[in-house]
Amino acid sequence: xxxxxxSNAISYHGKGAIQEIPGLVAAKGFKKAFIxxxxxxxxxxxxxxxxxxxxxxxxAYEIYSDIKPNPTIENVQSGxxxxxxxxxxxxxxxxxxxxxxxxxxxxxxxxxxxFADVRxxxxxxxxxxxxxxxxxxxxxxxxxxxxxxNYVITDLERKRKFVCVDVNDIPDIAIVDPDMMASMPKGLxxxxxxxxxxxxxxxxxxxAAWALPDCLNLEAIRLIGKSLxxxxxxxxxxxxxxxxxxFVTGMAFSNVGLGIAHSIAHTLGAVYDTxxxxxxxxxxxxxxxxxxxxxGEKYKDIAEAMGVDTTGMDQAAYRKAAVxxxxxxxxxxxxxxxxxxxxxxxxxxxxxxxxxxxxxxxNPKAASIEDMKALIRQLM
Numbered sequence: 509x510x511x512x513x514x515s516n517a518i519s520y521h522g523k524g525a526i527q528e529i530p531g532l533v534a535a536k537g538f539k540k541a542f543i544x545x546x547x548x549x550x551x552x553x554x555x556x557x558x559x560x561x562x563x564x565x566x567x568a569y570e571i572y573s574d575i576k577p578n579p580t581i582e583n584v585q586s587g588x589x590x591x592x593x594x595x596x597x598x599x600x601x602x603x604x605x606x607x608x609x610x611x612x613x614x615x616x617x618x619x620x621x622x623f624a625d626v627r628x629x630x631x632x633x634x635x636x637x638x639x640x641x642x643x644x645x646x647x648x649x650x651x652x653x654x655x656x657x658n659y660v661i662t663d664l665e666r667k668r669k670f671v672c673v674d675v676n677d678i679p680d681i682a683i684v685d686p687d688m689m690a691s692m693p694k695g696l697x698x699x700x701x702x703x704x705x706x707x708x709x710x711x712x713x714x715x716a717a718w719a720l721p722d723c724l725n726l727e728a729i730r731l732i733g734k735s736l737x738x739x740x741x742x743x744x745x746x747x748x749x750x751x752x753x754x755f756v757t758g759m760a761f762s763n764v765g766l767g768i769a770h771s772i773a774h775t776l777g778a779v780y781d782t783x784x785x786x787x788x789x790x791x792x793x794x795x796x797x798x799x800x801x802x803x804g805e806k807y808k809d810i811a812e813a814m815g816v817d818t819t820g821m822d823q824a825a826y827r828k829a830a831v832x833x834x835x836x837x838x839x840x841x842x843x844x845x846x847x848x849x850x851x852x853x854x855x856x857x858x859x860x861x862x863x864x865x866x867x868x869x870x871n872p873k874a875a876s877i878e879d880m881k882a883l884i885r886q887l888m
Contacts, residue, residue: 511718511720511763512763513720513721513763514657514675514678514762514763515655515678515759515762516654516655516678516679516680516681516682517680517681518680518681518682519654519655519681519682519683519684519755520681520682520683520684520685521684521685521751521752521755522684522685522686522748523685523686523687523748524685524687525683525684525685526557526558526561526645526683526685526687526688527561528683529558529561529562529600529643529645529683530561530562530564530565530567532643532681533567533598533643534565536598536641538597538598538641539568539595539597540568540569540570540594540595540596540597540598541562541567541568541569541570541596541598541599541600542569542570542572542590542591542594542596542598542599542600542614542640543555543558543559543569543570543571543572543599543600543601543602544572544575544587544599544600544601544602544603544607544608544610544611544614545571545572545573545575545601545602545603545607546573546575546576546577546603546604546606546607547573547574547575549573549602549603549607549647550571550573552691553691554602554647554688554691555571555573555602555603557687557688558600558602558645559571569596569600570590570594570595570596572587572590572591572594574586574587574590575587575603575606575607575610576606576662577606577781577783578606578662578669578777578778578781578784579606579609579610579613579660579661579662580661580662580663580664581626581627581661581662581663581664581665582664583610584610584613584614584617584626584661585626587610587611587613587614588614588617588618588624591614591618591640592618597640597641598640598641598642598643599611599614599615599639599640599641599642599643600642600643600644600645601642601643601644601645601653601654601679602645602647602688603645603646603647603648604646604647604648604650604651604653604700605648605650605651605653605659605660605784608644608646608651608653608654608659608679609651609653609659609660609661610661611642611644612639612642612653612659612672612677612679613626613629613659613661613672613677614640615639615640615642615677616629616633616635616639616674616676616677617629618639618640619637619638619639619640620635620636620637620676623635626661627663627670629661629672629674630670630671630672630866631670631671631672631673631866632673632674633672633673633674635674635676636676637676638676639676639677639678639679641680642679642680642681643679643680643681643683644679644681644682644683645683645685645688646682646684646688646689646751646754646755647688647689647691647692648689648692648696648697648700649686649689649692649697649700649701649704649739649747649750649751649753649754650699650700650701650702650703650704650754650785651700651703651704651754651758651784652704652707652754652755652757652758652759652761652762653758654679654682654683654684654755654758655678655679655682655755655758655759655762656678656758656761656762657673657674657675657677657678657762657763658671658672658673658677658762659671659672659677660672660774660784662777662778663778667778667779667857667861668774668775668778668861669774669775669777669778669865670866671774671865671866671867673866678762682755684751684752684755685751686744686747686748686750686751689747689750689751690742690744690747694740694741694742694841694842695842696785697736697739697740697742697750697841698736698740698785698789698841698842698843699783699784699785699786699789699843700754700785701732701736701739701740701750701754701785701841702736702785702786702788702789702792702837702838702841702843703784703785703788703789704728704732704750704753704754704757704758705729705732705733705736705789705792705834705837706766706769706770706773706788706789706791706792707725707728707754707757707758707760707761707766708725708726708728708729708732708753708757708760708761709725709729709792709796709810709834710761710766710767710769710770710792710795710867710870710871711725711757711760711761711764711765711766712725712726712729712806712809712810713767713799713803713806713872714761714764714765714766714767714870714871714872715765715869715870715871715872716763716764716765716870717764718764720760720763721759721760721761721763721764722760724756724757724759724760725756725757725760725761726809726810726813727753727756727813728753728754728756728757728760729757729810729813729814730753730813730814731749731750731752731753731756732749732750732753732754732757733813733814733815733833733837734749734815735747735748735749735750735753736750736837736841737837737840737841740841740842764870765867765869765870766867766870767795767799767867767868767870767871767872768791768795768798768862768865768867768868768871768875768880768883769788769791769792769794769795770788770865770867771862771863771865771867771868771871771880772787772791772795772858772862772880772883772884773787773788773791774787774861774862774865774867775857775858775861775862775865776791776847776850776858776884778861779854779857779858779861780847780849780850782847782849786843786844787847789838789843790838790843790844790845790846790847790887791883791887792834792838793831793834793835793838794883794886794887795871795883796830796831796834797831798873798875798879798883799871799872799873800827800831801873802872802873803827803872805823807826807827807829807830807831808821808823808826808827808830810830810833810834811826811829811830811833814830814833814834814837815833816829816830816833845887846887846888847887847888848888850884850885850887850888852888855881855884855885856877856881858880858881858884859877859878859880859881859884860877862880862884863875863876863877863880
Protein backbone atom coordinates (compact mmCIF):
# COMPACT_ATOMS: atom_id res chain seq x y z
CA UNK A 509 0.00 0.00 0.00
CA UNK A 510 1.38 3.42 -0.95
CA UNK A 511 1.72 6.20 1.61
CA UNK A 512 0.33 9.55 0.46
CA UNK A 513 1.92 12.89 1.38
CA UNK A 514 0.13 16.17 0.58
CA SER A 515 1.61 19.63 1.13
CA ASN A 516 1.27 23.22 -0.09
CA ALA A 517 2.38 24.00 -3.61
CA ILE A 518 4.61 26.79 -2.24
CA SER A 519 5.44 28.16 1.19
CA TYR A 520 7.45 31.22 2.24
CA HIS A 521 9.20 31.49 5.59
CA GLY A 522 10.98 34.15 7.64
CA LYS A 523 10.67 37.73 8.78
CA GLY A 524 9.02 39.93 6.19
CA ALA A 525 7.65 37.03 4.16
CA ILE A 526 4.27 38.78 3.80
CA GLN A 527 5.94 41.16 1.34
CA GLU A 528 5.69 38.31 -1.19
CA ILE A 529 1.90 38.69 -1.42
CA PRO A 530 1.66 41.42 -4.12
CA GLY A 531 3.92 39.56 -6.51
CA LEU A 532 2.02 36.32 -6.04
CA VAL A 533 -1.32 38.02 -6.67
CA ALA A 534 -0.06 39.96 -9.69
CA ALA A 535 1.37 36.81 -11.25
CA LYS A 536 -2.06 35.17 -11.10
CA GLY A 537 -3.93 38.23 -12.33
CA PHE A 538 -6.38 38.26 -9.44
CA LYS A 539 -8.51 41.38 -8.95
CA LYS A 540 -9.95 41.30 -5.43
CA ALA A 541 -9.14 39.48 -2.20
CA PHE A 542 -11.62 38.11 0.30
CA ILE A 543 -9.77 38.38 3.62
CA UNK A 544 -10.98 35.88 6.22
CA UNK A 545 -9.78 37.00 9.64
CA UNK A 546 -11.08 37.37 13.17
CA UNK A 547 -12.36 40.57 14.79
CA UNK A 548 -9.60 40.82 17.40
CA UNK A 549 -6.92 40.73 14.70
CA UNK A 550 -8.72 43.58 12.95
CA UNK A 551 -9.16 45.48 16.22
CA UNK A 552 -5.50 45.24 17.23
CA UNK A 553 -4.04 46.00 13.82
CA UNK A 554 -2.64 42.58 12.99
CA UNK A 555 -4.71 42.12 9.83
CA UNK A 556 -3.66 45.65 8.88
CA UNK A 557 -0.09 44.42 8.36
CA UNK A 558 -1.42 42.55 5.32
CA UNK A 559 -3.97 45.12 4.14
CA UNK A 560 -1.33 47.89 4.30
CA UNK A 561 0.70 45.93 1.74
CA UNK A 562 -2.36 45.52 -0.47
CA UNK A 563 -3.18 49.23 -0.14
CA UNK A 564 0.37 50.20 -1.07
CA UNK A 565 0.02 48.16 -4.25
CA UNK A 566 -3.51 49.37 -5.12
CA UNK A 567 -4.95 45.89 -4.64
CA ALA A 568 -8.65 45.61 -3.82
CA TYR A 569 -9.94 43.54 -0.92
CA GLU A 570 -12.90 43.00 1.38
CA ILE A 571 -12.56 41.90 5.02
CA TYR A 572 -14.78 39.20 6.52
CA SER A 573 -14.36 38.90 10.29
CA ASP A 574 -17.57 37.29 11.56
CA ILE A 575 -15.51 34.42 12.95
CA LYS A 576 -15.57 33.05 16.49
CA PRO A 577 -12.59 31.40 18.26
CA ASN A 578 -14.33 28.03 17.74
CA PRO A 579 -15.86 28.81 14.31
CA THR A 580 -19.45 27.77 13.82
CA ILE A 581 -21.63 26.55 10.99
CA GLU A 582 -23.23 30.00 10.98
CA ASN A 583 -19.82 31.69 10.57
CA VAL A 584 -19.23 29.57 7.49
CA GLN A 585 -22.68 30.17 6.04
CA SER A 586 -22.48 33.96 6.44
CA GLY A 587 -18.95 33.83 5.01
CA UNK A 588 -20.14 32.02 1.90
CA UNK A 589 -22.80 34.69 1.38
CA UNK A 590 -20.24 37.46 1.96
CA UNK A 591 -17.79 35.91 -0.53
CA UNK A 592 -20.48 35.67 -3.21
CA UNK A 593 -21.52 39.29 -2.63
CA UNK A 594 -17.95 40.62 -2.55
CA UNK A 595 -16.91 39.99 -6.13
CA UNK A 596 -13.64 38.49 -4.85
CA UNK A 597 -11.73 36.00 -6.96
CA UNK A 598 -9.25 34.73 -4.36
CA UNK A 599 -8.87 34.50 -0.59
CA UNK A 600 -6.28 35.56 1.98
CA UNK A 601 -6.81 33.84 5.34
CA UNK A 602 -5.14 35.83 8.12
CA UNK A 603 -5.18 34.41 11.62
CA UNK A 604 -5.01 31.21 13.59
CA UNK A 605 -6.96 28.02 13.10
CA UNK A 606 -10.32 29.74 13.49
CA UNK A 607 -9.83 32.10 10.55
CA UNK A 608 -8.19 29.50 8.37
CA UNK A 609 -10.72 26.76 9.14
CA UNK A 610 -13.56 29.13 8.34
CA UNK A 611 -11.79 30.20 5.16
CA UNK A 612 -11.28 26.58 4.11
CA UNK A 613 -14.95 25.74 4.54
CA UNK A 614 -16.02 28.90 2.68
CA UNK A 615 -13.64 28.21 -0.20
CA UNK A 616 -14.70 24.59 -0.54
CA UNK A 617 -18.39 25.46 -0.61
CA UNK A 618 -17.89 28.27 -3.13
CA UNK A 619 -16.32 25.84 -5.60
CA UNK A 620 -18.43 22.83 -4.53
CA UNK A 621 -21.92 24.30 -3.97
CA UNK A 622 -23.48 20.87 -3.56
CA PHE A 623 -21.87 20.91 -0.08
CA ALA A 624 -23.68 24.09 1.02
CA ASP A 625 -24.99 22.13 4.02
CA VAL A 626 -21.85 22.60 6.12
CA ARG A 627 -22.45 19.39 8.05
CA UNK A 628 -22.10 17.44 4.79
CA UNK A 629 -18.37 18.26 4.84
CA UNK A 630 -17.73 16.19 7.98
CA UNK A 631 -15.20 13.39 7.63
CA UNK A 632 -13.71 12.79 4.21
CA UNK A 633 -16.10 14.63 1.91
CA UNK A 634 -15.98 13.64 -1.78
CA UNK A 635 -15.54 17.15 -3.13
CA UNK A 636 -14.59 17.42 -6.80
CA UNK A 637 -13.02 20.87 -7.01
CA UNK A 638 -10.18 22.68 -5.29
CA UNK A 639 -11.01 25.46 -2.87
CA UNK A 640 -10.79 29.02 -4.18
CA UNK A 641 -7.17 30.13 -4.60
CA UNK A 642 -5.98 30.80 -1.05
CA UNK A 643 -2.96 32.48 0.50
CA UNK A 644 -2.76 31.56 4.19
CA UNK A 645 -0.95 33.85 6.64
CA UNK A 646 -0.82 32.40 10.19
CA UNK A 647 -0.74 34.74 13.19
CA UNK A 648 -0.35 31.95 15.75
CA UNK A 649 2.30 29.27 16.06
CA UNK A 650 0.06 26.32 16.71
CA UNK A 651 -2.70 25.03 14.49
CA UNK A 652 -0.66 24.92 11.26
CA UNK A 653 -3.96 25.13 9.37
CA UNK A 654 -2.00 26.82 6.59
CA UNK A 655 -0.26 23.49 5.94
CA UNK A 656 -2.98 20.91 6.53
CA UNK A 657 -5.88 19.21 4.75
CA ASN A 658 -8.02 19.44 7.90
CA TYR A 659 -10.43 21.92 9.39
CA VAL A 660 -12.79 21.87 12.37
CA ILE A 661 -16.23 23.48 12.64
CA THR A 662 -18.46 23.77 15.72
CA ASP A 663 -22.09 22.65 15.58
CA LEU A 664 -23.69 24.75 18.32
CA GLU A 665 -27.06 23.05 17.97
CA ARG A 666 -25.60 19.60 18.66
CA LYS A 667 -22.83 20.81 21.03
CA ARG A 668 -20.07 19.14 19.07
CA LYS A 669 -17.15 19.87 16.80
CA PHE A 670 -16.70 17.99 13.58
CA VAL A 671 -13.49 17.39 11.67
CA CYS A 672 -13.32 17.74 7.89
CA VAL A 673 -10.50 16.13 5.92
CA ASP A 674 -10.13 17.09 2.27
CA VAL A 675 -7.07 17.31 0.02
CA ASN A 676 -8.93 20.02 -1.91
CA ASP A 677 -8.88 22.44 1.04
CA ILE A 678 -5.13 22.91 1.56
CA PRO A 679 -4.14 26.54 0.87
CA ASP A 680 -2.20 27.10 -2.35
CA ILE A 681 0.36 29.32 -0.64
CA ALA A 682 1.48 29.42 3.00
CA ILE A 683 3.30 32.52 4.22
CA VAL A 684 4.83 31.87 7.64
CA ASP A 685 6.15 35.20 8.87
CA PRO A 686 7.14 35.31 12.58
CA ASP A 687 6.54 39.05 12.58
CA MET A 688 2.82 38.28 12.19
CA MET A 689 3.01 36.32 15.46
CA ALA A 690 4.91 38.90 17.53
CA SER A 691 1.78 40.53 18.94
CA MET A 692 0.29 37.32 20.33
CA PRO A 693 -0.31 37.55 24.10
CA LYS A 694 1.53 35.10 26.33
CA GLY A 695 -1.49 32.95 27.04
CA LEU A 696 -2.32 32.48 23.36
CA UNK A 697 1.33 31.80 22.51
CA UNK A 698 1.44 29.11 25.20
CA UNK A 699 -1.85 27.49 24.20
CA UNK A 700 -1.18 27.42 20.47
CA UNK A 701 2.36 26.21 21.07
CA UNK A 702 1.13 23.29 23.14
CA UNK A 703 -1.41 22.54 20.41
CA UNK A 704 1.52 22.27 18.00
CA UNK A 705 3.36 19.95 20.39
CA UNK A 706 0.23 17.80 20.64
CA UNK A 707 0.11 17.61 16.84
CA UNK A 708 3.73 16.50 16.71
CA UNK A 709 3.52 13.87 19.46
CA UNK A 710 0.17 12.44 18.37
CA UNK A 711 1.31 12.46 14.75
CA UNK A 712 4.54 10.67 15.70
CA UNK A 713 2.69 7.93 17.58
CA UNK A 714 -0.50 7.56 15.51
CA UNK A 715 -1.37 4.25 13.89
CA ALA A 716 -0.72 5.71 10.44
CA ALA A 717 2.79 7.02 11.25
CA TRP A 718 5.54 6.27 8.73
CA ALA A 719 9.08 7.37 7.98
CA LEU A 720 8.62 10.73 6.20
CA PRO A 721 6.14 12.34 8.63
CA ASP A 722 8.06 10.75 11.52
CA CYS A 723 11.17 12.73 10.52
CA LEU A 724 9.15 15.94 10.41
CA ASN A 725 7.25 15.34 13.64
CA LEU A 726 10.38 14.47 15.59
CA GLU A 727 12.10 17.64 14.39
CA ALA A 728 8.97 19.61 15.29
CA ILE A 729 9.08 18.21 18.84
CA ARG A 730 12.70 19.32 19.10
CA LEU A 731 11.97 22.80 17.77
CA ILE A 732 8.93 23.30 20.02
CA GLY A 733 10.64 21.92 23.12
CA LYS A 734 13.54 24.30 22.51
CA SER A 735 11.51 27.37 21.48
CA LEU A 736 8.16 27.57 23.27
CA UNK A 737 9.35 29.03 26.56
CA UNK A 738 11.24 31.74 24.67
CA UNK A 739 8.28 32.45 22.42
CA UNK A 740 6.03 32.97 25.45
CA UNK A 741 8.62 35.47 26.70
CA UNK A 742 8.39 37.13 23.23
CA UNK A 743 11.99 36.30 22.38
CA UNK A 744 12.46 36.68 18.59
CA UNK A 745 14.41 33.43 18.28
CA UNK A 746 11.69 31.60 20.19
CA UNK A 747 9.03 33.09 17.91
CA UNK A 748 10.95 32.05 14.81
CA UNK A 749 11.53 28.54 16.14
CA UNK A 750 7.85 28.11 16.92
CA UNK A 751 6.79 29.48 13.54
CA UNK A 752 8.86 26.79 11.86
CA UNK A 753 8.08 24.00 14.33
CA UNK A 754 4.33 24.33 14.07
CA PHE A 755 4.51 24.38 10.26
CA VAL A 756 6.75 21.32 10.12
CA THR A 757 4.37 19.24 12.21
CA GLY A 758 1.43 20.63 10.23
CA MET A 759 2.92 19.13 7.08
CA ALA A 760 3.33 15.83 8.90
CA PHE A 761 0.22 15.27 11.01
CA SER A 762 -2.01 16.39 8.13
CA ASN A 763 -0.95 13.19 6.38
CA VAL A 764 -1.14 10.71 9.26
CA GLY A 765 -3.85 11.97 11.60
CA LEU A 766 -3.93 12.49 15.35
CA GLY A 767 -5.29 10.75 18.44
CA ILE A 768 -7.58 10.99 21.43
CA ALA A 769 -5.95 14.04 23.03
CA HIS A 770 -7.47 15.90 20.10
CA SER A 771 -10.72 13.94 20.24
CA ILE A 772 -11.25 14.97 23.85
CA ALA A 773 -10.05 18.53 23.23
CA HIS A 774 -12.66 18.90 20.49
CA THR A 775 -15.52 17.95 22.79
CA LEU A 776 -14.23 20.12 25.65
CA GLY A 777 -14.15 23.05 23.25
CA ALA A 778 -17.64 22.37 21.97
CA VAL A 779 -19.25 21.96 25.40
CA TYR A 780 -17.31 24.45 27.54
CA ASP A 781 -15.78 26.70 24.86
CA THR A 782 -12.36 25.71 26.22
CA UNK A 783 -9.61 27.14 24.00
CA UNK A 784 -8.42 24.31 21.80
CA UNK A 785 -4.74 24.62 22.65
CA UNK A 786 -5.45 24.68 26.39
CA UNK A 787 -7.60 21.55 26.12
CA UNK A 788 -4.90 19.77 24.09
CA UNK A 789 -2.18 20.79 26.55
CA UNK A 790 -4.15 19.51 29.54
CA UNK A 791 -4.94 16.19 27.86
CA UNK A 792 -1.59 15.48 26.19
CA UNK A 793 0.38 14.08 29.18
CA UNK A 794 -2.69 12.19 30.39
CA UNK A 795 -3.15 10.54 26.99
CA UNK A 796 0.59 9.90 26.67
CA UNK A 797 0.46 7.89 29.92
CA UNK A 798 -2.51 5.92 28.57
CA UNK A 799 -0.73 5.16 25.28
CA UNK A 800 2.75 4.49 26.67
CA UNK A 801 2.67 0.69 26.64
CA UNK A 802 2.03 0.47 22.87
CA UNK A 803 4.62 2.99 21.66
CA GLY A 804 7.76 0.86 21.48
CA GLU A 805 10.84 3.10 21.71
CA LYS A 806 9.12 6.23 20.42
CA TYR A 807 8.91 7.84 23.86
CA LYS A 808 12.69 7.58 24.08
CA ASP A 809 12.88 9.64 20.89
CA ILE A 810 10.34 12.11 22.29
CA ALA A 811 12.19 12.47 25.59
CA GLU A 812 15.48 13.14 23.81
CA ALA A 813 13.85 15.62 21.43
CA MET A 814 12.52 17.41 24.53
CA GLY A 815 16.09 17.69 25.83
CA VAL A 816 16.17 14.74 28.22
CA ASP A 817 19.37 12.69 28.57
CA THR A 818 18.06 9.11 28.47
CA THR A 819 21.45 7.46 29.05
CA GLY A 820 21.00 4.43 31.27
CA MET A 821 17.21 4.66 31.33
CA ASP A 822 15.12 1.55 30.88
CA GLN A 823 11.86 1.59 28.95
CA ALA A 824 9.69 2.55 31.92
CA ALA A 825 12.06 5.37 32.85
CA TYR A 826 12.27 6.98 29.42
CA ARG A 827 8.53 6.71 28.91
CA LYS A 828 7.98 8.50 32.22
CA ALA A 829 10.65 11.04 31.30
CA ALA A 830 8.87 11.88 28.04
CA VAL A 831 5.56 12.43 29.81
CA UNK A 832 7.20 14.45 32.58
CA UNK A 833 9.01 16.70 30.09
CA UNK A 834 5.78 17.46 28.26
CA UNK A 835 3.89 18.10 31.50
CA UNK A 836 6.64 20.40 32.80
CA UNK A 837 6.72 22.44 29.59
CA UNK A 838 2.96 22.91 29.82
CA UNK A 839 3.23 24.07 33.44
CA UNK A 840 6.18 26.35 32.65
CA UNK A 841 4.19 28.24 30.03
CA UNK A 842 1.21 28.67 32.33
CA UNK A 843 -1.29 26.05 31.16
CA UNK A 844 -3.69 24.88 33.90
CA UNK A 845 -3.83 21.21 34.81
CA UNK A 846 -7.52 21.08 35.74
CA UNK A 847 -10.79 22.15 34.12
CA UNK A 848 -13.28 22.92 36.91
CA UNK A 849 -16.15 23.35 34.44
CA UNK A 850 -16.39 19.58 33.93
CA UNK A 851 -19.31 18.01 35.78
CA UNK A 852 -19.82 14.35 36.55
CA UNK A 853 -23.18 14.41 34.77
CA UNK A 854 -21.44 15.63 31.58
CA UNK A 855 -18.99 12.73 31.39
CA UNK A 856 -21.20 10.39 29.39
CA UNK A 857 -21.84 12.97 26.66
CA UNK A 858 -18.20 14.07 26.61
CA UNK A 859 -16.94 10.50 26.34
CA UNK A 860 -19.46 9.58 23.65
CA UNK A 861 -18.49 12.65 21.61
CA UNK A 862 -14.77 12.00 21.96
CA UNK A 863 -15.26 8.34 21.03
CA UNK A 864 -17.10 9.37 17.84
CA UNK A 865 -14.57 12.05 16.89
CA UNK A 866 -12.68 11.62 13.62
CA UNK A 867 -9.30 11.73 15.38
CA UNK A 868 -10.03 8.80 17.72
CA UNK A 869 -9.35 5.93 15.27
CA UNK A 870 -5.77 7.12 14.77
CA ASN A 871 -4.84 6.73 18.42
CA PRO A 872 -2.18 4.00 18.84
CA LYS A 873 -4.22 2.33 21.59
CA ALA A 874 -7.95 1.67 21.33
CA ALA A 875 -9.93 3.67 23.88
CA SER A 876 -13.42 2.68 24.99
CA ILE A 877 -16.06 5.11 26.18
CA GLU A 878 -15.20 4.11 29.75
CA ASP A 879 -11.53 4.82 29.03
CA MET A 880 -12.52 8.26 27.72
CA LYS A 881 -14.46 8.96 30.93
CA ALA A 882 -11.47 7.97 33.05
CA LEU A 883 -9.13 10.18 31.06
CA ILE A 884 -11.43 13.20 31.19
CA ARG A 885 -12.06 12.66 34.90
CA GLN A 886 -8.37 13.35 35.53
CA LEU A 887 -9.04 17.01 34.65
CA MET A 888 -11.73 17.38 37.32
